[in-house]
Amino acid sequence: MTNTPAPSLRWRLSDAEERAVDALLRRAEEERVVERLHARDDTLWGPAGQAEVADRLGWLDAPADARALLPELLELAAAVEAEGFTDVVLAGMGGSSLAPEVIWRHRLQSGRTGGLRLRMIDSTDPDAVATVDAATEPRRTLVLVSTKSGGTVETLSLFRHLWDRNPDGAAFVAVTDPGTQLEGIAAEHGFRATFHGDPEIGGRFSALSPFGTVPAALCGADVAGLVDGATAALEAARQPLDENAAARLGVAIAALAEQGRDKLVLRVEDPGLQWFGPWLEQLVAESTGKSGRGLLPVMSDPVADGFGVRCTDDRQVLALRGPEPDAALEAALAQAREDGVPVLELAVGGEGDLGAAFVACEVATAVAGWGLGVNPFDQPDVQAAKDATSAVLAEVADGAPLPPAPEATPDAVLRLVDGLRAPEYLGLLAYLPPSEGAAELLGRLRKVLARDHLAAITIGFGPRYLHSTGQLHKGGAAQGRFLILQHDPRAHRPIPDAPYDFTTLLLAQAAGDERTLAARGRPVARLDLGSDWTEGLEALITAIEERR
Structure with a gap:
């Protein structure tokens, strides 16, 4: 297993903000939030039996399931590379595309070699489609069609275009839930492989499921390190609340939002995680934005002028950083506090930093949903x-x-x-x-x-x-x-x-x-x-x- 320290959390709050966070922490302790989350108690987010709660907690099993699937993924990756494929085009939207893009960018930042070049099509803009067409040679391009529902109109439209370009099932792989329309299409067209997602994992929580790990393996990412980091972070997220950075982060975010600070300014300060923002944006916005409330993620907020200058009282800052101290970052965070902006710092590090960041943020978002009184797993609108x-x-x-x-x-x-x-x-x-x-x-x-x-x-x-x-x-x-x-x-x-x-x-x-x-x-x-x-x-x- 890679050397992945547990995520750590630090915050800089005013006295009033500290009191609000402490009050919600006491309530979380009284309501046994950590224990009930890992026991998959759906009443943590409302009445028993409400739709898309008890059957949306499979992400807690994702690291273990990913480890079991790893040999098959590595075998597929080696086979397609040996056959001369040079690129993999991922056709998918939302949860099917955001985590793979983060993993690909992290792989490039790490300097790893090998694997196929990952090219994304998560747009229906024909100019975007044409750009990918021009950059790839059909017979050397593996197409990964990825949709949880199996019927996403954008994804199936892209599949039809890509199949028309190269109607060869050996050049296609599907990732979808069991029994979907895409599974039938894959069988009918003789796809090289079909990987099943877990029906109990929602799209935005699917980074460690096949929706994330299949493209990760194909593009040569360190999937074992990704899984190790996720496993370590999940174990840390089982600890008591006072030792649990991920759960405490979720409590703090919710408490500050309830104080009117419902704009979450995201600052990713670790170079290896610089592409993490769009994935985290979806996770937070789609999970909390309902019932007339929620957190609006704001990436690189120009009004905040760094970390808080001229910032209004509707902001809170979440800085995702590495474990090493950084003088410039420290100065910026100190200035933000002086400007009256609450600052939360989640530190992740080690070889499994990306997997740890995925899991820590998933846990924090689930806990924030509890704090805000919303179901973080549905998307009613x-x-x-x-x-x-x-x-x-x-x-x-x-x-x-x-x-x-x-x-x-x-x-x-x-x-x-x-x-x-x-x-x-x-x-x-x-x-x-x-x-x-x-x-x-x-x-x-x-x-x-x-x-x-x-x-x-x-x-x-x-x-x-x-x-x-x-x-x-x-x-x-x-x-x-x-x-x-x-x-x-x-x-x-x-x-x-x-x-x-x-x-x-x-x-x-x-x-x-x-x-x-x-x-x-x-x-x-x-x-x-x-x-x-x-x-x-x-x-x-x-x-x-x-x-x-």
């Missing part, structure tokens, strides 16, 4: 956007045009954000090809808007965010305003056996989410950046800057 997309597609099939979006002008943006103040927040929802370039431009737009508005501003790529923060947008507190940005894709990619192409699906998803948000009373604007979204977004940013 996600289906609404799916239904709205289906409605738009049905209208198009009947001959109606796609719902148009007005041009993205500074006036339209400034109208949406006029008067925006904490505890409100703004969600920038971009139906653009996910890329570092797009993220950089969206970050610039966020900084420009943040100069005049102290409210938190988040960024999400569509349709990926529908499977992540989308739950909180609809089910959380009615604090959000939403700017949906779409474009006219340049590439054309049909979807075999479907009455619409990828462009139509993408724009239907954007329009469908606009309808859903508006129906929930959320202020929303959907704007079009045109055929050159880079030029359109740069012009929009410049025009807003000139208005200041």
